[in-house]
Amino acid sequence: MRVRLEDVAKAAGVSPKTVSRVLNNEENVREPTREKVLAAMAAMDYRPHLSARSLASNRSYLVAALYDNPSSNYLTEIQTGVLDACDEHHYSMMVRPLLVEAPDFVQRVDALIAHHRPDGFVLTPPITEHPVLLAHLRERGVPFASVSPVQHASAIGAFIDEPRAAREMVGHLLSLGHRRIAHVIGHPAHGASGWRLAGYREALAAAGLPYDPALVMEGDFSFGSGVAAARALFSLADRPTAVFAANDDMAAGVIWAAGEHGLAVPRDVSVCGFDDTPISRQIWPTLTTIRQPSREMGRIAALQLLASLRGRGEEQMVQLPFALQVRESTAPVA
Amino acid sequence: MRVRLEDVAKAAGVSPKTVSRVLNNEENVREPTREKVLAAMAAMDYRPHLSARSLASNRSYLVAALYDNPSSNYLTEIQTGVLDACDEHHYSMMVRPLLVEAPDFVQRVDALIAHHRPDGFVLTPPITEHPVLLAHLRERGVPFASVSPVQHASAIGAFIDEPRAAREMVGHLLSLGHRRIAHVIGHPAHGASGWRLAGYREALAAAGLPYDPALVMEGDFSFGSGVAAARALFSLADRPTAVFAANDDMAAGVIWAAGEHGLAVPRDVSVCGFDDTPISRQIWPTLTTIRQPSREMGRIAALQLLASLRGRGEEQMVQLPFALQVRESTAPVA
DNA sequence: ATGCGGTTTGACAGCGCTGTCAGGCACTGC
């Protein structure tokens, strides 16, 4: 038979309620009492019954991570981070893929809330930007934390300074002597696309270079869109000597298109991406890119959420560091 | 206030217990009664309280998916499939990354059982092959289903006929006129590696070709190991005209190494992989490979598990179809 | 010694559901 809280209480010579207090780290338990109880718990290898706690306390000890994102590497990283945080606090995590575009999107989240009653949500892009959902969650009083949201105001979670990362990336190209630097924009629905474009423009401006719309192509984060954009860029009379793609997949596409045009990377053209996904190390030349601490972002976002569940009132939007990964796809201008 | 089972009972004019019976699809409820209750449930939008059910019935309505696998695409697919099945049956899913090699591997699973009390597990390779864990689960009476296990006996879940898939792949190369066909083996810890090798050998034998150990290189499913294997192969005096790599990442490595050796794919050498991961469409030439129905495999494995939880006794190891995806990386021998 | 405010502890009910078991009902065969 399982060890129950009552058994621990008996062994420690206190009331069940006191054990409960210790279990929940409540205040107003004298230190000797707390220690007695903790000792008994440890000795008996006591594990609280999640469902019983949940039923009695009207909390689920459950965090739901929502996503609608084709990039599984990014997602598994974030998932793992959220799980780390949940484990630390004895919460459970459930994951839920969704289609933001689906007409019943919000209803599906509602059904999830009704069925599983998560204590809170961790949102990942692009769900972080769904105004109807956000309003709905606020209205229903379900707390949530966001990973890399565009709107930081009144949100908690984790993010990196994307414009600055993009500036550093372009700065790296500038420092190599490049002056004609192209940019391939990401998917328009993702806030990151706008940020990275902004960083690109700022870096050019800071270097006193003009912004040339002919060097900026639209993409959608896919390999194919990188190929298409690069074909156009490499066909220009005055072609760029460097291309900054808003993510790694598109950068890989740019490298492929360079080969098609007889251009060697990085000899004839430098290429860089963003995200440091595995593909950046799987292609040749390996890709200069920006590393995001995705797992840590998931973890921190979840920790902020859990803090807000405890009502500490210290929750915030935490900025995390990124890192420029210089690899083989960028070189000084010929 | 939430609608409770008791409220439904009142509205339907029956006892709570009868509503409970209808909720759980129990037998021995007269049809008119059942309909009355279902109507009341629907009218009131009743959602049972998971924790209360779980506490009272001593079941968690939770399935845990365990994995230790670097391939996030494969995993997210399987996860989604398992989730599909769980949703269909109003179960929850939790995911848990683990390190099979870690000394406390089994203890971690134990802790998971103690804490979350899942009703069952879905195992993915290579966890499907961990004899100590399997024995432990059986001993503790925790049911599990496996995706692509090596040992089919006394297990339930889903799989594809891997040797046959490998045979078809090699058969495709043979039909293109290739006779010197090399193979890059996968990670030795994965059962799939052995199966794919076996299929390769069978196909050669069926075609009356000798098995040449010089054409079989060891890899570990990584891009880099594909590069290394291909370098050796392409340096042979009598180099192969086709390379069958045991997964897509290694095939991509082979293609890269071909470029390094001045060989064009598929003109000078045909290359094919296995798994149909996104990389197979992201590289050039796009990769001929085998598509596994990963999502469906996750779903079916979970359904088998759920069936066994209901004690139907019809659970089995279900074989699913694979599909040869012919793309641009294979062509008739020159 | 007594009273006071604050801290620490415990008694008790009940969260929403299901297991158990007993009772009611309808139909059968004699």
Added chain:
DNA sequence: GCAGTGCCTGACAGCGCTGTCAAACCGCAT
């Protein structure tokens, strides 16, 4: 007409924990 047999339904307790509230206790001032 009555016991016997299944089928269907309900009463009740209780799953393991926590919220509420009251009681006990403590230290200190009077």
